[in-house]
Amino acid sequence: MTSRWWVCHMRYLLHCSFLALINYLSPNYDQRIDSIPNNNHQTLTSVQSFMTRIIDRNPGENEFHQAVHEVAETIIPFIHNKPQYQKAKILERIAEPERVIIFRVPWMNDQGEVEINRGYRVQMNSAIGPYKGGLRFHPSVNLSTLKFLAFEQIFKNSLTQLPMGGGKGGSDFDPKGRSDREVMFFCQSFMTELFRHISSDNDVPAGDIGVGAREIGFLFGQYKRLKNEFTGVLTGKGASYGGSLIRPEATGYGVVYFVEQMLNQRRDSIKGKRVVISGSGNVAQYTLEKCIELGAKVVTLSDSSGYIYDEKGIDAEKFAYIMHLKNEARGRINAYADKFGCEFIPGKSPWEVPCDIALPNATQNELSVDDARLLIKNGCMCVAEGANMPCTPEAIEVFENNDILYAPGKAANAGGVAVSGLEMSQNSLRLSWSREEVDKKLQEIMFNIHSTCLRYGHKPDGRISYVQGANIGGFVRVADAMLAQGLV
Ligand code: NAP
Numbered sequence: 181m182t183s184r185w186w187v188c189h190m191r192y193l194l195h196c197s198f199l200a201l202i203n204y205l206s207p208n209y210d211q212r213i214d215s216i217p218n219n220n221h222q223t224l225t226s227v228q229s230f231m232t233r234i235i236d237r238n239p240g241e242n243e244f245h246q247a248v249h250e251v252a253e254t255i256i257p258f259i260h261n262k263p264q265y266q267k268a269k270i271l272e273r274i275a276e277p278e279r280v281i282i283f284r285v286p287w288m289n290d291q292g293e294v295e296i297n298r299g300y301r302v303q304m305n306s307a308i309g310p311y312k313g314g315l316r317f318h319p320s321v322n323l324s325t326l327k328f329l330a331f332e333q334i335f336k337n338s339l340t341q342l343p344m345g346g347g348k349g350g351s352d353f354d355p356k357g358r359s360d361r362e363v364m365f366f367c368q369s370f371m372t373e374l375f376r377h378i379s380s381d382n383d384v385p386a387g388d389i390g391v392g393a394r395e396i397g398f399l400f401g402q403y404k405r406l407k408n409e410f411t412g413v414l415t416g417k418g419a420s421y422g423g424s425l426i427r428p429e430a431t432g433y434g435v436v437y438f439v440e441q442m443l444n445q446r447r448d449s450i451k452g453k454r455v456v457i458s459g460s461g462n463v464a465q466y467t468l469e470k471c472i473e474l475g476a477k478v479v480t481l482s483d484s485s486g487y488i489y490d491e492k493g494i495d496a497e498k499f500a501y502i503m504h505l506k507n508e509a510r511g512r513i514n515a516y517a518d519k520f521g522c523e524f525i526p527g528k529s530p531w532e533v534p535c536d537i538a539l540p541n542a543t544q545n546e547l548s549v550d551d552a553r554l555l556i557k558n559g560c561m562c563v564a565e566g567a568n569m570p571c572t573p574e575a576i577e578v579f580e581n582n583d584i585l586y587a588p589g590k591a592a593n594a595g596g597v598a599v600s601g602l603e604m605s606q607n608s609l610r611l612s613w614s615r616e617e618v619d620k621k622l623q624e625i626m627f628n629i630h631s632t633c634l635r636y637g638h639k640p641d642g643r644i645s646y647v648q649g650a651n652i653g654g655f656v657r658v659a660d661a662m663l664a665q666g667l668v
Pocket of ligand 1: 388389390391392431460461462464482483542544567568593594596597
């Protein structure tokens with residue numbers, strides 16, 4: 181561990197103590213907390229009738245209902261005595277996309293056969309900035325998934341304090357097992373429709389599941405060709421053509437910075453902790469790297485075929501192998517077990533492995549209530565979501581009721597979109613910041629998000645709910661901007 185890291189770390193500890201003091205002394209603080217009632221009957225009824233309307237208007241969209249419900253449970257009590265938000269129906273408007281674009285994506289595979297996929301872009305909310313959110317290429321993609329992701333993105337982007345609205349898009353195309361040539365043809369066809377709905381000032385997509393550096397390159401190339409413009413219309417670009425340093429690392433690093441903040445709250449740190457990670461894609465890879473750097477012992481990774489359990493811990497050399505396996509060879513995670521002689525457990529998630537910290541970094545609803553109970557039974561004290569909505573609502577309830585440090589994705593994985601926001605700034609300025617500059621800004625943003633969660637997350641019983649803190653902290657900025665802009 182470098183001395184520079186220690187200097188940064190100590191500076192941020194001081195910074196956080198200062199912010200905690202400011203929060204404590206703030207005159208708004210008690211007023212805001214007083215305004216959040218216990219889960220009384222009236223609140224429950226309001227949430228239920230709100231959700232009935234959401235479900236009626238969006239039939240069959242279960243993931244979307246789940247995401248909205250989680251937010252409504254904390255926002256409806258918060259706004260119960262704030263008539264300005266109620267009269268303007270701010271929450272109802274936030275839950276209705278500003279625009280949804282659905283389109284056909286025809287392309288030709290290596291056998292010369294025509295294939296047809298469906299493309300989407302959900303432009304959810306532009307109150308505080310251009311629509312911003314990733315593109316997901318996965319066979320499970322449908323409108324419900326993308327609406328849940330776009331909805332969550334509104335709050336996440338607001339928490340970063342950067343000027344970014346919420347959006348999400350993608351396709352049911354599965355890049356797995358496809359040649360580079362097929363992926364390129366698909367990306368070109370996808371962008372041939374999407375390009376007319378996006379621009380660097382109105383909607384700036386990035387990557388997500390199945391969309392990494394390769395796909396962003398093909399998408400950017402096609403946009404440039406169609407528009408004859410070199411602009412920052414996508415983030416996550418390669419460093420040689422306008423990408424920001426640290427963007428690939430940002431989501432994973434940000435998760436670990438957030439975990440460190442949560443542990444610091446309890447006068448603890450990640451050093452020496454035993455960590456279980458799911459997934460082995462972009463977020464999992466850089467979460468792993470930062471955990472190794474900060475002295476934690478990571479013992480698992482997974483993909484949709486199962487998980488590897490490396491009792492000795494994954495070190496820097498093994499990390500380099502994973503990067504090659506997943507990003508170049510595009511292989512399966514069981515190859516790691518063959519190479520390093522450890523266990524591969526097919527068809528299962530890693531939550532049965534005892535740990536101090538669990539980091540679900542693969543996909544939505546991958547951690548059930550039974551997994552949550554097992555994690556707690558085995559000594560887990562902290563769970564932070566690198567993925568979006570990986571824990572089921574019942575699992576979250578178990579974590580919060582057992583005083584586990586639990587960070588929702590909106591807060592914990594906001595580092596990726598934050599550095600995307602910084603990439604947009606660099607593109608507009610036509611210059612690039614150094615790794616150190618971007619990493620410092622990322623750390624500051626994650627610390628500020630953590631402070632926002634503390635500020636708004638106090639429960640009547642004195643405990644902190646990061647769910648409540650992230651939802652309310654994200655909501656206020658968007659809601660105030662919507663009020664200021666009138667009925668649009
Ligand atoms: P990625 O690079 O495509 O990796 C996804 C990983 O999750 C892969 O290991 C994949 O395994 C696994 N996975 C996907 N679907 C699965 C399923 N149904 N069951 C089990 N494993 C599954 O994607 P990523 O960018 O790391 O994204 C992971 C999560 O982080 C997503 O929830 C995403 O929305 C969220 N996120 C990403 C970013 C970002 O900057 N990339 C930012 C914020 C949040 P297979 O290869 O076997 O499918």
